[in-house]
Amino acid sequence: MPRPLKARIHRSAIRHNLALARQHAPASRILAVIKANGYGHGMLRAAQALCDADGLAVLSLDEAAALRAAGFSQPIVLLEGMFGAEDIPAVVDHRVTCVIHRPAQIEWLRNAAVARPIDVWLKVNSGMNRLGFSPAAVADAVAHLRQSAAVANLLLMTHLATADEQRGVDWQLAVFQQSAAGLALPASLANSAALLRYPETHADWVRPGIMLYGVSPFADESAARVGLRPAMTLQSEIIAVQQASAGETIGYGDGCRVERTTRVGIVACGYADGYPRHAPSGTPILVGGVKTRLLGRVSMDMLAADLTDLPAAAVGSPVVLWGEGLPVEDVAHAAGTIGYELLCALAPRVPVVEEE
Numbered sequence: 001m002p003r004p005l006k007a008r009i010h011r012s013a014i015r016h017n018l019a020l021a022r023q024h025a026p027a028s029r030i031l032a033v034i035k036a037n038g039y040g041h042g043m044l045r046a047a048q049a050l051c052d053a054d055g056l057a058v059l060s061l062d063e064a065a066a067l068r069a070a071g072f073s074q075p076i077v078l079l080e081g082m083f084g085a086e087d088i089p090a091v092v093d094h095r096v097t098c099v100i101h102r103p104a105q106i107e108w109l110r111n112a113a114v115a116r117p118i119d120v121w122l123k124v125n126s127g128m129n130r131l132g133f134s135p136a137a138v139a140d141a142v143a144h145l146r147q148s149a150a151v152a153n154l155l156l157m158t159h160l161a162t163a164d165e166q167r168g169v170d171w172q173l174a175v176f177q178q179s180a181a182g183l184a185l186p187a188s189l190a191n192s193a194a195l196l197r198y199p200e201t202h203a204d205w206v207r208p209g210i211m212l213y214g215v216s217p218f219a220d221e222s223a224a225r226v227g228l229r230p231a232m233t234l235q236s237e238i239i240a241v242q243q244a245s246a247g248e249t250i251g252y253g254d255g256c257r258v259e260r261t262t263r264v265g266i267v268a269c270g271y272a273d274g275y276p277r278h279a280p281s282g283t284p285i286l287v288g289g290v291k292t293r294l295l296g297r298v299s300m301d302m303l304a305a306d307l308t309d310l311p312a313a314a315v316g317s318p319v320v321l322w323g324e325g326l327p328v329e330d331v332a333h334a335a336g337t338i339g340y341e342l343l344c345a346l347a348p349r350v351p352v353v354e355e356e
Contacts, residue, residue, distance in 0.1 A: 004237040005268050006351045008323070009041050013229035014049035017212045020227050025195055025202045029054035031077055031188065033209035035063070040274075040343035041213060041232055044070055045354060049231075050212065055097075057207060061087060064096045077121060080131070081105055088112045088150075099123050099157065101131040106141060109150040117152035120145055121188065126175040128161040135179040142183055155186045160201065163193035164217045169201055193217040196226060215339040216329055223327055232343060233323025234275075234350070238287065238315055240266040241307065250304050251296030256281045262295070263307035267319050270301040274345040275321060276335040283334040286320035287313050 021030055032053035033039075038046030047056055047067060055075035058064055064076045081099040082091060085108040091098055092114050100106060101123040109120075122141055125132030133141050138156070145151045158176045163169050173189070180187060188205035190198065195206045196217070214230035216223040223230065242264040250256040250264055265287060271277035275298055283294040285305045290313075295304040307313045322328040328339040335342075 002351070003268055004235075004239070005273060006235060006353050007346055008233040008235065008353050008355055009045060010229070010231050010233070010324075010355060011049045012356045013214050013231040014041075014046065014212055015052075016229050017214055017231070018050055018053060018208075021195060021206065021208045021211065025190070025199070025206045028190075028202045028204060028206045031055040031057050031075075031205050031207045032212055033057040033079075033207055035059040035079060035209075036344045039210065039213045039340065040346040042352060043067075045352075046212075047072055055205070057209075061090050061094070061096065064094050065090070068094045075119070082108060084108070085112065088114065091118055092116055097121060099131075100141075100145070101133065103141070106144050106148070110144065110148045112150045114150045117150050119153040119155070120151050121155045121157045124156055124158040124176055124179050126158040126160075126172040126179065128159050128172070130159065132158065135175055138179045139183065142185070155188060155204070156180050156183065157188040157205075160189060160191055160194050163191060163198060163201070164219070169194055169198050173201060191217070210340055213343060215327075215343070219333075223329065230323045230327065232328070232346070234269070234321040234346070235323070236267050236269045236319045236321065238265040238305070238307075238313060238317045238319060239268045239302075241313075241315060242266065249296070251299065253297060256296035258295075260308070263310075263313075264295060265305040265307040265313055265317070265319075267303050267305055267321075268301070269303055269319075269321055270299045272300045272347060273350050274342070274347045275303065276331075276337060276342060276345075278337075279331070279335040284326060284330050286326045288317045289325060291326070 030053045032050040034043050034046045037043050057077045057079050075097050077097045097119040099121045123132035160169050186204035190201040190206040192208045192211035194201040214228045216226050244258050244262045246260050269275050277298045292306050295306050320326050322331045332339045332342050
């Protein structure tokens with residue numbers, strides 16, 4: 001009998017979340033971000049559920065090649081662009097749209113002889129200070145790209161650093177609009193947070209990522225309240241039950257000392273499966289559909305749940321680590337991280353089951 005841990009991927013939830021993105025940005029085209037192995041859901045699996053998106057965004061040429069080999073024909077955007085001039089033939093062969101964010105990439109294109117020109121998204125550094133051309137350099141960069149025979153269509157993009165925070169987007173939007181003035185180019189600005197809250201950023205293309213997988217991009221608003229459905233449920237079972245007397249400890253070390261007689265359920269899931277080792281006692285867990293808490297340190301292959309107030313719980317009782325009934329954001333918040341990290345950290349050894 002196999003180990004009971006598995007990740008269930010809900011295709012209908014991904015499609016629902018894509019439809020919600022369209023509802024919020026009806027006039028924009030949707031570039032579905034499926035980098036990081038589809039945020040842990042499997043890149044091809046996510047792409048299949050997102051086949052109605054207008055385009056797909058990845059990080060590497062290998063990912064783009066795999067999507068083309070699987071039959072995906074919509075635009076594929078390489079979010080960090082080329083890493084060397086030697087990438088250009090593959091970019092051309094796989095009909096990849098490249099993000100251009102530094103002068104060297106423009107030079108590679110200007111010096112390239114290509115069988116067909118490629119589409120380019122020029123990235124503007126509007127204040128995040130990660131990638132992109134400074135506002136003062138944008139017009140010259142556009143001029144050089146327009147002169148290149150290797151470039152077909154051109155678009156301006158930027159990334160919004162605080163769309164999910166109180167500061168909002170106005171400060172970057174003003175910089176971007178000033179940079180784009182007079183260039184008469186289409187644009188892409190909105191990530192998940194901006195897509196949901198700031199319609200003034202929607203422009204020609206929106207770039208939803210985390211929302212497609214049912215996770216709220218906001219610390220102050222739940223996924224359910226936004227209307228999102230979780231696309232991944234990480235579930236397991238109780239595989240053993242122990243009883244600890246008052247004053248005894250649970251798991252490694254002595255950091256979790258119980259104050260009363262405690263029923264302890266051992267769950268087949270640990271940090272080698274992608275559950276955060278740093279999650280503290282008190283992190284929420286669902287056992288038999290009832291919320292309880294993590295006890296003690298997470299081990300490599302197991303963790304402990306408090307069953308004291310769950311008299312019906314026993315060996316074989318179902319456990320949800322996150323997903324349906326337990327938002328991954330709640331687990332991430334308790335562990336001092338974000339839902340993105342938990343989803344992306346799902347280990348290859350965890351079996352994945354696809355379902356509607």
